[in-house]
Amino acid sequence: MKLRATVFVLLVASLYSARSFSQAQFPAFSAEAHRGGRGLMPENTILAMLNAMKIEGITTLEMDTHITKDGKVVVTHDDYLSPGFMRTPDGQDIPVTDAKKYPIFGMNYSELKQFDLGSKELAGFPRQQKIKTQIPLLEDLIDAVQKDIKTNKRKPYFYNIETKCDVKGDGVTNPDPETFVSLLMDVLKKKKILDYVVIQSFDKRTIQIINKKYPKVRTSFLVANKKTYEENIADLGFKPFILSPVSQMVNTELVKKAHEDGVKIIPWTANTAEEIKRLKDLNVDGIISDYPDVLVQTK
Numbered sequence: 001m002k003l004r005a006t007v008f009v010l011l012v013a014s015l016y017s018a019r020s021f022s023q024a025q026f027p028a029f030s031a032e033a034h035r036g037g038r039g040l041m042p043e044n045t046i047l048a049m050l051n052a053m054k055i056e057g058i059t060t061l062e063m064d065t066h067i068t069k070d071g072k073v074v075v076t077h078d079d080y081l082s083p084g085f086m087r088t089p090d091g092q093d094i095p096v097t098d099a100k101k102y103p104i105f106g107m108n109y110s111e112l113k114q115f116d117l118g119s120k121e122l123a124g125f126p127r128q129q130k131i132k133t134q135i136p137l138l139e140d141l142i143d144a145v146q147k148d149i150k151t152n153k154r155k156p157y158f159y160n161i162e163t164k165c166d167v168k169g170d171g172v173t174n175p176d177p178e179t180f181v182s183l184l185m186d187v188l189k190k191k192k193i194l195d196y197v198v199i200q201s202f203d204k205r206t207i208q209i210i211n212k213k214y215p216k217v218r219t220s221f222l223v224a225n226k227k228t229y230e231e232n233i234a235d236l237g238f239k240p241f242i243l244s245p246v247s248q249m250v251n252t253e254l255v256k257k258a259h260e261d262g263v264k265i266i267p268w269t270a271n272t273a274e275e276i277k278r279l280k281d282l283n284v285d286g287i288i289s290d291y292p293d294v295l296v297q298t299k
Contacts, residue, residue, distance in 0.1 A: 031060065220240055223244070
């Protein structure tokens with residue numbers, strides 16, 4: 001009898017954590033700093049997120065997550081440490097020939113955090129400040145953001161968090177999607193920010209799991225293809241909170257059909273004033289940009 005009671009309590013607690021939180025009101029226009037605004041600061045770093053929060057009008061911090069060998073959720077985009085902007089612990093450039101030498105999923109965080117992210121010049125982003133920093137744990141990034149909100153009496157920010165995984169990467173560059181979602185949700189529940197979270201992915205499996213197990217958590221389906229709105233929604237199997245297409249896909253018809261269906265359109269990654277204005281004129285619900293300052297200044 002005691003065992004049954006214990007199981008019942010655990011089940012109730014699980015359902016409570018998955019379904020009972022209250023969603024915060026989503027911004028009327030979600031102005032999102034892509035990877036924290038990599039046009040200005042080293043991407044996906046705590047420094048980038050805190051810098052984006054200083055830009056009036058930014059509502060949402062966009063970021064990518066991977067899983068390390070020891071099951072830690074880290075904020076980084078690439079499957080492997082990139083020769084383009086990463087340096088070894090002793091300050092040496094990573095040769096292009098070693099582009100697949102350092103898989104995130106094959107390294108413990110104690111090793112990963114020793115690599116330098118931020119002091120190497122990144123091609124294509126001349127305005128990016130060069131500051132030596134590291135790939136952060138998601139929980140440390142959240143702590144820093146929430147502390148800044150409290151200290152500086154800022155409005156709450158939304159987190160748009162991408163799961164970086166795909167079928168071909170299962171067991172190689174990422175865990176299976178069930179494990180990925182479980183580890184990610186453990187962090188988000190622990191930090192009590194689910195009401196301010198959107199989970200996005202190109203890998204429909206992770207957001208399908210979120211939709212099934214955590215139906216109140218907002219999801220976003222990232223797409224870059226030639227499919228119609230209806231085809232992408234049919235492929236996903238449910239209506240997400242957001243459909244997030246590459247900006248070139250966005251036209252009047254796409255926005256109209258999504259809005260008629262109750263789905264928001266938030267394109268990526270618009271970096272010029274001309275493209276940002278074009279998208280805003282189409283009445284999109286937000287924009288993801290490497291240049292959060294340009295994004296909020298463009299009307």
